[in-house]
Amino acid sequence: MIKSKLFLFIGLLLTVVIISCKSKTEENTNTPTAADVTSVENTVTNFSDAIAAADTTTLQKLVSPDFVLLDEGKDFDYALMIQQIKTLKKMGTMIRKPQMFKTVIHNDIAWTYYQVSVNYLTQQQKSINLSLLESAVLEKNNDGWSIVMMTTSPQPMK
16 A cells, blocks of 8 residues: 555656656757847847848838837827828838847747937038937748837936
């Protein structure tokens, strides 16, 4: 009787250990590669460059169909974002430089936050410098990574 309970206990313990090891192995196979991280960060950088250039063709390729931008408490869908970008483009030129990325990837979802240095030059040659903190959520699809949501907020200039 005691032997059978001991064998049952050892059998259950062994089953738990095997399942635990299997879970750890599956976790390790989902570890993002450096190429995944680079691809996510390149997508965000390309998006930033496309915003500065008002390149709607590139922007359309980089965002998901249900994209939303949260900018200082206001939400913009893709169409409204494009309208705002075109308005800014008519009033001057912009250079955006994303840097200092912190990126996490889990399976087909990635999130990243980073700083952006912005220089906006008006048609009157007035230079406006901004420092932003942005974050993005991306999903992986057959074509690569698509931006689902982006947030942006101003930061004090350094």
